[in-house]
Amino acid sequence: MLKIMKRKLVILSLASLSITMSCKDFVSKDDVSPNEPSVATLGTLLPVIEVSLFSSYTGSLSRNSSMFIQHTAGIAFQSNDYNRYLLTETDISNDWTTLYNAGFVNCNDLIQRAGSANPYYSGIAKISKAMILGIATDCWGDIPNREAGKGQDNLSPKYDSQELVIQDIQTLLSDAISDLKKPQGDNALLPGDDDFIFGGNPQSWIKSAYILKARYANRLSKRDPSGSATLALQYSDSAASYSSGSDMKAIFSSKSNELNQWFAFNSERENYMKMSATLMDTLRSLSDPRLSIYAGKDDNGDYTGVPNGGTSSSNSYLGLKFAAEDAKLPMVTEFEVKFIEAEAALRSGNTSRAKLAYEAAIRTNLTGLGVESADIDAYLAGPAAFNNEASTSELQALIMFQKWIAMFTQPEAWTDWRRTNLPALTPNPDGVLNQIPRRYPTEQRERNNNPNATVISDLTTKVWWDN
Secondary structure: OHHHHHHHHHOHHHHHOOOOOOOHHHOOHHHOOOOOOOOOOHHHHHHHHHHHHHHHHHOHHHHHHHHHOOOEEEOOHHHHHHHOOOOOOOOOHHHHHHHHHHHHHHHHHHHHHHHHHOHHHHHHHHHHHHHHHHHHHHHHOOEEOOOOOOHHHOOOOOEEOHHHHHHHHHHHHHHHHHHHOOOHHHOOOOOOOOOOOOOOOHHHHHHHHHHHHHHHHHOOOOOOHHHHHHHHHHHHHHHHOOOOOOOEEEOOOOOOOOOOHHHHHHHHOOOOEEEEHHHHHHHHHOOOOOHHHHEOOOOOOOOOOEOOOOOOOOOOOEOHHHHOOOOOEEEEOHHHHHHHHHHHHHHOOOHHHHHHHHHHHHHHHHHHOOOOHHHHHHHHHOOOOOOOOOOHHHHHHHHHHHHHHHOOOOOHHHHHHHHHOOOOOOOOOOOOOOOOOOOOOOOHHHHHHOOOOOOOOOOOOOOHHHO
């Protein structure tokens, strides 16, 4: 699959172009080259969308959130600014553009072009759109949604409330599952190598859709503790009915335009970011087997992180498991849904189910990282032990603490911290704010050009689900 990725990426720009023909009265259909299509096909749109997902879930949004929740530390230049919570409305313009111009617009286009004749393409596009809306609303709160992506027909789309956006995410995912459950024969065209993530496997996409439904049900734990738990458990059960080994990961290769984004960033901006002492000291204190997996060795041959507010450049970079040039990065995983199940079960009063799901989450995460079974058993019996006699608040803190460790490199870790305030983190003492950011500011062009934009500049203002 990766062998064709470079060829695919060369034609990705087709999907974002609206091509008009000049002098059309003088050109016959016979003069149109089949190698230069004027309309993007399903097979060219899908790779564009997936690459935009890779960029959004593993690029700067991932790096920034990792600094906020002290998995990593920015020690120089822009990274140090972000580490000190100095994030302006222009700093996030590229992320906003990727989400909407490369992602949202093309998802809408693929959904429309796929229609009822190609439900698998339509289902994948709907899941992708849900993910784009999800990370956008988690970062910005109210966002353009129902009126967005219409080009010249509406240059000032209204901002929908986060509550409505999350409802639409759930609808998109439900519709996608219905599409992907249809018989293969109902499709005029089937996705294959143009689907970098799952190679067109509908079962893997369905499983991911149910995990995402659990994620966004659980997102409402502050707003509706009981109802969100019930739905999260229901969707977790549905995800469990599909085979394991279907984690959704961002795919990269050793080619220069397909590099893992952590690798590319560290290569181009040496000593901008290192591991955080908050995470590294935690792993060391637990004798956690992920210490040497998450991090490379420092200048002294040890595994260390930068202290909160520090700027030392001698500490560890990310390990090759996550930051090699072709390392795959997690976006939607089996261990995440098990952590969601554990949290939701505990919230609903089912401690025994919470324990089983919690242990399964850790085991699945560590197994996927190559940790031996005996070492996992020792870890679960020792520093990660689930004490049935502990209070509910103590058990919630344990679940979220272990999830914070496991969700390394994923923006979801910042969302979990905002939603639960767990684990307890001390803000950067050199920060321009006295607390860790809870959102992004409104993007500059939206503030200047869209009179319907919800304009917020204060990074401490909570989004709707965080209240």
